Structures are given as structure tokens and as C-alpha cells.
Amino acid sequence: MAQGVSVxxxxxxxxxxxxxxxxxLKSLSLTSVAHMLSIxxxxxxxxxxxxxxxxxxxxxxxxxxxxxxxxxxxxxKSGDRAVYAMAEAFLNFARIHPGLYDAVQEIHxxxxxxxxxxxxxxxxxxxxxxxxxxxxxxxxxHTVRGFRSLVHGFASLxxxxxxxxxxxxxxxxxxxxxxxxxxxxxxxxx
Amino acid sequence: MAQGVSVxxxxxxxxxxxxxxxxxLKSLSLTSVAHMLSIxxxxxxxxxxxxxxxxxxxxxxxxxxxxxxxxxxxxxKSGDRAVYAMAEAFLNFARIHPGLYDAVQEIHxxxxxxxxxxxxxxxxxxxxxxxxxxxxxxxxxHTVRGFRSLVHGFASLxxxxxxxxxxxxxxxxxxxxxxxxxxxxxxxxx
DNA sequence: TTGCGAAAACTAATTTGATTAGTTATATTA
DNA sequence: TAATATAACTAATCAAATTAGTTTTCGCAA
Numbered sequence: 036m037a038q039g040v041s042v043x044x045x046x047x048x049x050x051x052x053x054x055x056x057x058x059x060l061k062s063l064s065l066t067s068v069a070h071m072l073s074i075x076x077x078x079x080x081x082x083x084x085x086x087x088x089x090x091x092x093x094x095x096x097x098x099x100x101x102x103x104x105x106x107x108x109x110x111x112k113s114g115d116r117a118v119y120a121m122a123e124a125f126l127n128f129a130r131i132h133p134g135l136y137d138a139v140q141e142i143h144x145x146x147x148x149x150x151x152x153x154x155x156x157x158x159x160x161x162x163x164x165x166x167x168x169x170x171x172x173x174x175x176x177h178t179v180r181g182f183r184s185l186v187h188g189f190a191s192l193x194x195x196x197x198x199x200x201x202x203x204x205x206x207x208x209x210x211x212x213x214x215x216x217x218x219x220x221x222x223x224x225x
Numbered sequence: 226m227a228q229g230v231s232v233x234x235x236x237x238x239x240x241x242x243x244x245x246x247x248x249x250l251k252s253l254s255l256t257s258v259a260h261m262l263s264i265x266x267x268x269x270x271x272x273x274x275x276x277x278x279x280x281x282x283x284x285x286x287x288x289x290x291x292x293x294x295x296x297x298x299x300x301x302k303s304g305d306r307a308v309y310a311m312a313e314a315f316l317n318f319a320r321i322h323p324g325l326y327d328a329v330q331e332i333h334x335x336x337x338x339x340x341x342x343x344x345x346x347x348x349x350x351x352x353x354x355x356x357x358x359x360x361x362x363x364x365x366x367h368t369v370r371g372f373r374s375l376v377h378g379f380a381s382l383x384x385x386x387x388x389x390x391x392x393x394x395x396x397x398x399x400x401x402x403x404x405x406x407x408x409x410x411x412x413x414x415x
Numbered sequence: 416t417t418g419c420g421a422a423a424a425c426t427a428a429t430t431t432g433a434t435t436a437g438t439t440a441t442a443t444t445a
Numbered sequence: 446t447a448a449t450a451t452a453a454c455t456a457a458t459c460a461a462a463t464t465a466g467t468t469t470t471c472g473c474a475a
Contacts (some may be wrong), residue, residue, distance in 0.1 A: 041452085042452080042453090061334075064431095064432065064433085065432075065433065065434090066431080066432060066433085074452090074453070074454090075453080075454065075455085076432080076433075076434090077433090077434075077435080077453090077454075077455085078452065078453050078454070080434080080435090081451070081452050081453075082452085085433070085434070086432090086433065086434090140381070140385060141385075142385060142386070142387075143384075143385040143386040143387075144251075154387075173392055174400075176390050176392045176397070177392070177396065177397045177400040177401075178400075180379070180382070180388060180394075180397040180401070181375070181379075181397065181400060181401035181404060183378070183382060183387065184375050184378035184379035184381075184382055184401060185371070185374050185375040185378055185401070185405075186378065187378040187381060187382060188373070188374035188375055188376070188377040188378020188379070188381065189370070189371075189374035189378065191330070191374075191377060191378065191381060192370070192373060192374055192377060194333075195330060195331075195332060195333040196332070196333040197332075197333075197344075197373065198370060200366050202363055202366045202367070204370075206367065207366065207367045207370040207371065210364075210367040210368075210371060210412070211367070211370070211371035211374060211375070211405075213408060213412060214371060214404070214405050214408030214409050214411075214412060215375075215401075215404050215405060215408060216408070217404075217407065217408035217411050217412060218403060218404030218405055218406070218407035218408035218409075218411075219404050219408075221407045221408075221411065222400070222403060222404060222407060231423085232423080232424090254460095254461065254462085255461075255462065255463090256460080256461060256462085264423090264424070264425090265424075265425065265426085266461080266462075266463090267424085267425075267426085267462090267463075267464080268423065268424050268425070270463080270464090271422070271423050271424075272423085275462070275463070276461090276462065276463090
């Protein structure tokens with residue numbers, strides 16, 4: 036074994052996170068991670084299932100972190116206040132961890148049930164918060180889908196440089212949430 | 226020169242579109258395109274600037290097609306009806322051309338001004354439709370950003386398999402648009 | 416008719432990255 | 446102390462992009 040601090044899944048994810056958030060998801064390679072850890076690329080196979088395994092792990096890691104962030108944001112709040120807090124936390128995560136956020140969007144590329152579960156936990160968190168409105172099962176799902184869509188869409192477009200006009204982006208986000216929630220209240224009388 | 230139908234930017238884009246829409250954007254390579262056109266990969270350099278050039282071209286092509294689709298959908302309509310039509314056309318494009326849709330989302334990866342302009346034309350189309358509400362410049366931008374966010378977010382999540390529950394997806398989309406427009410009318414009294 | 420020049424194909428070689436096979440060194444533990 | 450598992454290594458292979466340099470073909474003009 037080598038001398039320095041031993042490499043393990045933890046340290047690999049740490050290195051990978053640093054790479055994707057600073058240089059983009061596209062820069063994630065076994066070579067770049069190995070280089071950051073001062074080992075040779077093949078040595079990584081002792082810890083992960085190659086590049087696809089690395090991608091799966093980083094996506095799971097991203098889901099877990101994102102979920103803990105929105106969960107913490109909504110904790111102790113309810114209704115609209117919780118929704119605003121969760122949305123803000125979500126957008127913030129995408130800003131602070133752009134690479135990790137992109138990794139989370141690639142969920143469908145991999146089969147790993149651990150990844151599917153990690154993704155489901157995020158949806159569950161949103162579902163819990165939306166319970167406050169007392170909607171029936173089906174309408175609750177429409178609402179959760181709507182919330183996820185607008186938040187992800189906004190984060191995604193902002194991240195890809197889609198908002199060029201010199202108009203405050205946070206204000207736009209706030210408007211979008213206002214419109215959605217106002218519509219929600221009007222439509223379901225909640 | 227070879228015998229068959231001559232290869233040019235047109236035929237390359239045709240082949241590339243078929244590849245990305247059937248096998249995913251990730252499968253787009255000079256090798257896969259060359260193979261489909263029955264030529265050797267290096268020969269493509271006579272028509273495009275390598276892989277990044279190919280990606281730029283396919284993204285422009287995607288933007289142009291998407292713009293023509295939403296423009297046609299909104300034509301002859303105004304206000305909410307136009308917005309619904311445009312949104313539906315947008316979502317439909319993402320369903321019919323998943324690879325092309327993904328390519329459009331990679332705009333920020335390339336510098337090409339032609340690509341920036343193609344992307345701007347899409348935004349312009351939305352801006353035109355939103356003019357109907359008579360909002361001032363700033364609020365108009367919030368509205369356009371909101372619309373783009375929710376439509377893109379929904380299309381993106383649907384595409385990545387984000388909607389697993391056995392609840393009608395089109396109904397969810399309709400609800401999201403209803404909520405947004407209802408909120409829009411309430412907030413701006415239009 | 417012939418042959419020039421551009422366009423567009425080719426082959427060969429290089430580079431980068433993932434991956435596999437097989438080997439070696441270390442560290443724990445029986 | 447010796448056995449075993451872990452985790453590193455080197456060497457080799459494969460795939461894809463890219464570059465250099467070459468050849469083929471076609472249209473057009475002398």
C-alpha cells in the first residue's frame with residue numbers, strides 16, 4: 036500500500052465533487068480523480084466499478100446532499116413558507132454545487148437501485164411538505180410535479196446561462212413561485 | 226470523390242439527428258456519424274470542425290427546429306390560448322426529438338454566436354407571445370423566464386424519467402400551466 | 416480533348432482515456 | 446511468524462478524436 040492517507044470511497048467522492056463543481060461534470064474522469072488523489076487510474080478499480088460506478092456514486096452523493104439541504108430548509112416551517120424555503124435551498128444548491136447538480140440530473144442513465152432510492156427521497160421530501168395543503172393523492176402529485184418542474188427548470192436555465200437580460204434573477208424566481216402558489220390556492224381553494 | 230450521394234452539412238445533420246434521437250446525445254460521435262454515412266471519420270473534417278463543430282451544428286439545428294415548432298403553434302392565437310399551444314408544442318418537441326432537445330440544453334458549452342442567436346430567437350418568440358399581457362419590460366422578463374423554466378423543467382424531468390407515479394402526465398402539465406397563468410393574472414391583474 | 420485545381424475522400428499515425436490482466440508490497444491477524 | 450486480503454502498481458489493449466499527408470474525382474477552361 037502507499038504511504039499517505041488511504042484512498043477510499045469517501046476520499047474519492049471528495050475529490051470527484053471538487054472536480055465537477057470547479058471544472059464541470061464533463062471533466063470527471065478516472066484520470067482526473069486519480070491525479071487529484073496521487074494514484075494511478077487503475078488503482079481506483081479497487082474502490083469503485085470504473086467510470087460508470089464513479090458517476091453513479093457521485094450522483095447518489097449529490098442526491099443525498101440535495102435532499103438534506105432542502106429538508107433542513109423546510110424543517111420547522113409549513114405551507115407556503117416551507118415551499119419558498121425549500122425552493123430557495125434547491126436553487127442555492129444548484130448554484131453552490133453546479134457539477135453535483137448536473138450529476139443529479141443524470142439519474143436516468145444508471146440503473147443502480149441505490150440511486151433510484153436516493154432520488155425518491157428527494158421527491159418524498161417535497162411530497163411531505165405539500166401534504167400541508169390537504170390535497171387528494173392525484174392532485175398532490177400534480178402539485179409536486181409542478182413544483183419540481185419549475186424549480187428544476189429555473190435552476191437549469193440559470194445554470195446554462197439562459198437568463199441574460201439585466202433583470203434580477205432572484206426576483207424572477209420569487210415571481211415564479213408566487214404565481215405558482217397563487218394559482219395553486221385559487222385552483223384548489225386551499 | 227466517392228460515388229453515392231455526396232455528403233454535406235445537410236446530410237451530416239440528418240444522420241446526427243437520427244443518432245441522437247434514437248440512441249441519445251451521448252452516442253453522437255464522429256465515428257457513429259461517419260459510419261451512418263459510409264465514410265471514414267476523418268472525412269467529416271471536410272465539412273465540420275470536428276466533434277465540437279458537430280455538436281454546435283446539431284444544437285443550432287435543434288434550436289431552429291424547436292423555434293419553428295413553437296412559432297407555428299402560437300401563430301393565429303393570443304394570450305392564454307397561445308401560451309398553452311406554445312407550451313404543448315414545446316413539450317411535444319422534447320418527446321419527439323429527445324436527443325435534439327438535449328443538444329439544445331448544451332448551448333452554454335459552446336461560444337458560437339450563431340448558436341447564441343438561434344437560442345435568442347426562441348426566447349424572442351416567447352417574448353412576442355407574452356406581449357399580449359401588456360406588462361412592462363421588467364415584469365415581462367419575469368414572466369418569460371417563468372414560462373421557460375416551467376416548460377423546460379417539466380420536459381426535462383419527464384425525459385429523465387422523473388415522473389414515475391401512475392398519474393396522467395399531460396394532466397400534470399396542464400395543471401402547472403393553469404396554476405402559472407392563474408397566478409400571472411392575479412398578480413398583474415391582466 | 417485534355418489537364419488543372421478544388422473538393423472530398425482516404426490511410427497512417429498520435430493522443431487521451433478506460434479498462435483488463437497480472438504483479439507486488441503492506442498490514443492485519445490467526 | 447506466516448497467511449491472507451487489500452490496495453497499490455506496470456504493461457498492454459481498445460476506442461475515439463484528431464492531424465498530416467496523400468489520392469481520387471469532377472467540373473471547367475484552354
